[in-house]
Amino acid sequence: METKRDVVSNSIFSQGHVLNYRMSQAGLTHGETVIANIDRVRLEPINNDAIIYFCPLQEVDVLERISCGDGGELPPFAEVEGLKVDRNFRPGVYSIKNVKLHSNGVMRVMATEETNLQFVCD
Secondary structure (H helix, E strand, O other): OOOEEEEEOOOOOOOHHHHHHHHHHOOOOOOOEEEEEEEEEEEEEEOOEEEEEOOOOOEEEEEEEEEOOOOOOOOOOEEEEOOEEEOOOOOEEEEEEEEEEEEOOOEEEEOOOOOEEEEEEO
């Protein structure tokens, strides 16, 4: 069985402001929880993990609203929870399908059982 790498974010380099902008464009507000597709993030190996970069993010496509927000501004920082890639994954640009997004205190990108990564390009 191949081991997995955790996908992590870094508040300085991951460019969470791009995720913030695209979530705002999708009409999301503070406190909201949705299931969405995230079109294009970059994944690169770093130590035993894979770091996520939101800079190529083109769209947050909301599939389902789980809870509504309070209308406030989205938080500035992003965290990734439960998203994993194969140890020998191919670095490059991916789309994340069926991921849970929550925005209370920090923007959380959370993997579910239905979440999957689709390779787009190098």
